[in-house]
Amino acid sequence: MANRLFEALSITHPIIQAPMAGGITTAELVIAVSEAGGLGMIGAGYLNAESTRNQIQEVKAGTDKSFGINLFVPNPYKEEEDVIHRAQVSLQPFLEKLGSSGAESEFLSYEQTLGIFLEQVKVVIQEKVPVCSFTFGIPSSDVIHFLKQAGVYTIGTATTLAEAQAIEAAGMDAVVLQGSEAGGHRGNFLAEVEQSMIGLMALIPQTVDKVNIPVIAAGGIMDRRGVKAARCLGAQAAQLGTAFLTCKESGANPLHKQAILEGQQVDKTTLTKAFSGKAARGIENDFIREMREVETELPDFPIQNTLTKPIRSAAAQNNDRNMMSLWCGQNPNLAEPITAKELVHKLVDEE
Amino acid sequence: MANRLFEALSITHPIIQAPMAGGITTAELVIAVSEAGGLGMIGAGYLNAESTRNQIQEVKAGTDKSFGINLFVPNPYKEEEDVIHRAQVSLQPFLEKLGSSGAESEFLSYEQTLGIFLEQVKVVIQEKVPVCSFTFGIPSSDVIHFLKQAGVYTIGTATTLAEAQAIEAAGMDAVVLQGSEAGGHRGNFLAEVEQSMIGLMALIPQTVDKVNIPVIAAGGIMDRRGVKAARCLGAQAAQLGTAFLTCKESGANPLHKQAILEGQQVDKTTLTKAFSGKAARGIENDFIREMREVETELPDFPIQNTLTKPIRSAAAQNNDRNMMSLWCGQNPNLAEPITAKELVHKLVDEE
Numbered sequence: 001m002a003n004r005l006f007e008a009l010s011i012t013h014p015i016i017q018a019p020m021a022g023g024i025t026t027a028e029l030v031i032a033v034s035e036a037g038g039l040g041m042i043g044a045g046y047l048n049a050e051s052t053r054n055q056i057q058e059v060k061a062g063t064d065k066s067f068g069i070n071l072f073v074p075n076p077y078k079e080e081e082d083v084i085h086r087a088q089v090s091l092q093p094f095l096e097k098l099g100s101s102g103a104e105s106e107f108l109s110y111e112q113t114l115g116i117f118l119e120q121v122k123v124v125i126q127e128k129v130p131v132c133s134f135t136f137g138i139p140s141s142d143v144i145h146f147l148k149q150a151g152v153y154t155i156g157t158a159t160t161l162a163e164a165q166a167i168e169a170a171g172m173d174a175v176v177l178q179g180s181e182a183g184g185h186r187g188n189f190l191a192e193v194e195q196s197m198i199g200l201m202a203l204i205p206q207t208v209d210k211v212n213i214p215v216i217a218a219g220g221i222m223d224r225r226g227v228k229a230a231r232c233l234g235a236q237a238a239q240l241g242t243a244f245l246t247c248k249e250s251g252a253n254p255l256h257k258q259a260i261l262e263g264q265q266v267d268k269t270t271l272t273k274a275f276s277g278k279a280a281r282g283i284e285n286d287f288i289r290e291m292r293e294v295e296t297e298l299p300d301f302p303i304q305n306t307l308t309k310p311i312r313s314a315a316a317q318n319n320d321r322n323m324m325s326l327w328c329g330q331n332p333n334l335a336e337p338i339t340a341k342e343l344v345h346k347l348v349d350e351e
Numbered sequence: 352m353a354n355r356l357f358e359a360l361s362i363t364h365p366i367i368q369a370p371m372a373g374g375i376t377t378a379e380l381v382i383a384v385s386e387a388g389g390l391g392m393i394g395a396g397y398l399n400a401e402s403t404r405n406q407i408q409e410v411k412a413g414t415d416k417s418f419g420i421n422l423f424v425p426n427p428y429k430e431e432e433d434v435i436h437r438a439q440v441s442l443q444p445f446l447e448k449l450g451s452s453g454a455e456s457e458f459l460s461y462e463q464t465l466g467i468f469l470e471q472v473k474v475v476i477q478e479k480v481p482v483c484s485f486t487f488g489i490p491s492s493d494v495i496h497f498l499k500q501a502g503v504y505t506i507g508t509a510t511t512l513a514e515a516q517a518i519e520a521a522g523m524d525a526v527v528l529q530g531s532e533a534g535g536h537r538g539n540f541l542a543e544v545e546q547s548m549i550g551l552m553a554l555i556p557q558t559v560d561k562v563n564i565p566v567i568a569a570g571g572i573m574d575r576r577g578v579k580a581a582r583c584l585g586a587q588a589a590q591l592g593t594a595f596l597t598c599k600e601s602g603a604n605p606l607h608k609q610a611i612l613e614g615q616q617v618d619k620t621t622l623t624k625a626f627s628g629k630a631a632r633g634i635e636n637d638f639i640r641e642m643r644e645v646e647t648e649l650p651d652f653p654i655q656n657t658l659t660k661p662i663r664s665a666a667a668q669n670n671d672r673n674m675m676s677l678w679c680g681q682n683p684n685l686a687e688p689i690t691a692k693e694l695v696h697k698l699v700d701e702e
Contacts, residue, residue, distance in 0.1 A: 161684070181553040198532070199530055206685060222553075225585060229584045230580075334556060
């Protein structure tokens with residue numbers, strides 16, 4: 001089984017670099033991971049078709065090894081003026097603190113988002129990307145069909161056994177199990193967020209007993225011990241986000257890296273919808289705390305994400321990490337500021 | 352290190368049966384686990400000194416092997432008439448549905464609870480119980496001193512690194528790390544509940560790197576894979592609750608066992624304060640769902656526990672599992688109705 005996944009992914013080590021969206025997965029990072037024998041992954045969730053193609057070509061220019069890409073599956077959402085207005089009112093004080101006027105937000109409709117997604121899929125096929133994973137749901141059977149016909153290895157993301165079974169039933173090749181430990185956005189699409197918070201110690205064995213496609217474990221894995229534990233539980237590979245985020249090649253904001261590396265955040269990651277409208281785990285800061293009371297009334301993803309963009313940009317410019325999204329899993333204490341190659345080797349070396 | 356814990360506990364296998372309170376850990380169960388080479392544990396949290404002594408003597412009559420006991424560390428609480436009255440009003444419909452008049456509740460004061468706890472400690476020392484673990488906090492330095500002087504091996508329960516460090520600093524011999532996967536009551540005492548929800552994949556390595564006392568992993572571990580994974584991560588033994596709850600020797604209500612064994616609950620465990628006033632993980636049922644809206648206004652533990660006792664008793668008599676507390680970890684799919692001896696052997700056998 002393990003060999004089946006390794007062969008399919010053309011990797012030497014059972015290590016996948018999580019496709020973190022928003023500029024973290026630079027071509028440099030993806031190339032370094034794939035060159036080291038793991039699978040580098042482009043986080044294309046927020047990219048348009050052109051940027052997606054550019055990043056793929058950049059990676060292909062830097063390595064002959066296998067690599068992958070992740071796309072966000074669009075889910076229907078509504079643009080409700082009153083909800084958006086209330087969110088804008090609650091965001092105004094942050095803009096003022098940051099001395100930002102806040103750009104006029106332009107919202108894409110669900111249909112536009114879906115259009116971009118389908119263009120991205122076309123680019124993935126045209127550029128012959130070896131591996132394509134999905135988050136926030138299962139793409140249509142047409143999309144899966146065309147990808148598989150083009151020889152692309154497809155991977156879904158599940159947070160529960162039922163979601164993994166749905167991914168298998170849809171004909172996808174493998175499944176990433178996202179444990180409750182994971183940083184960044186929750187990938188739940190059948191379960192409610194609360195029901196999706198299952199630790200890997202429980203989630204992996206109950207899933208591998210019931211699905212036949214290879215399982216990749218994600219969430220809180222930071223070193224060799226975690227990789228081995230995930231494999232003991234029945235996973236065939238580990239996908240790591242936070243550990244790669246602090247690597248030298250990662251494009252994460254230096255303040256984001258620093259917040260994780262300070263390593264005092266161990267009890268302090270939390271789930272929040274405040275940045276994007278969808279639950280995600282990050283290091284708690286002022287923005288998360290102050291937005292908590294309106295969290296249930298925010299617009300859907302990705303509307304809220306569009307609304308907070310000027311805040312996140314101004315915060316980055318002002319070096320104010322209290323209003324940035326500091327995505328992070330539950331194990332930041334083990335993060336190191338090393339190269340991706342060093343990390344891959346540390347993850348698999350037997351001492 | 353592993354040998355150090357094994358020797359200290361006088362056990363053959365790295366398996367501890369979780370000390371589930373409320374009648375689940377019968378003497379028969381504790382004896383069977385210890386006889387099989389694991390550590391059987393009496394859950395004495397809700398017992399008075401006399402019942403504590405009786406159960407200890409029953410276990411001692413049945414085995415010469417090592418065994419342990421768990422006590423709840425009392426935390427100050429207030430008896431607020433208006434809060435209690437509101438809770439009684441919200442519980443009334445359940446009593447009516449069950450055709451129960453509801454007994455007049457008698458509340459112990461914090462001082463009385465503390466008195467019982469100190470009597471229990473005296474019994475543990477007098478009866479020379481080999482191992483004593485604690486939940487809900489750290490006992491006073493006097494208590495730890497007297498237990499250690501009497502040769503009792505002391506174990507604390509932590510949900511975060513900071514709690515584990517506090518337990519080590521207090522001079523206790525070992526620490527149980529309770530992951531977010533665990534069934535039953537959360538053992539958090541420094542962290543808030545939300546901050547205590549850390550998966551074992553993240554919690555074990557970050558803790559073993561920073562504390563020197565042996566670490567025992569608890570939460571979602573149900574079979575050999577979990578035991579091995581916990582040890583890969585740096586734990587020296589595994590403590591299992593749900594897996595032992597469905598064993599033949601366990602005193603859990605047959606409906607409770609059945610609910611777990613049906614194994615369809617995998618996405619359906621949830622945290623609730625409705626039964627006791629303190630957050631605990633169990634299988635979601637009508638009582639949990641209907642009490643959710645008043646959950647933040649309930650009296651403290653153990654007042655709410657006293658208030659719901661007539662409901663839980665009547666539900667058990669009526670065979671109505673919708674109003675019983677069905678504590679359960681996040682991995683019920685792997686539960687089996689076997690003997691404790693069979694379970695211990697399955698947990699450690701190499702195939």
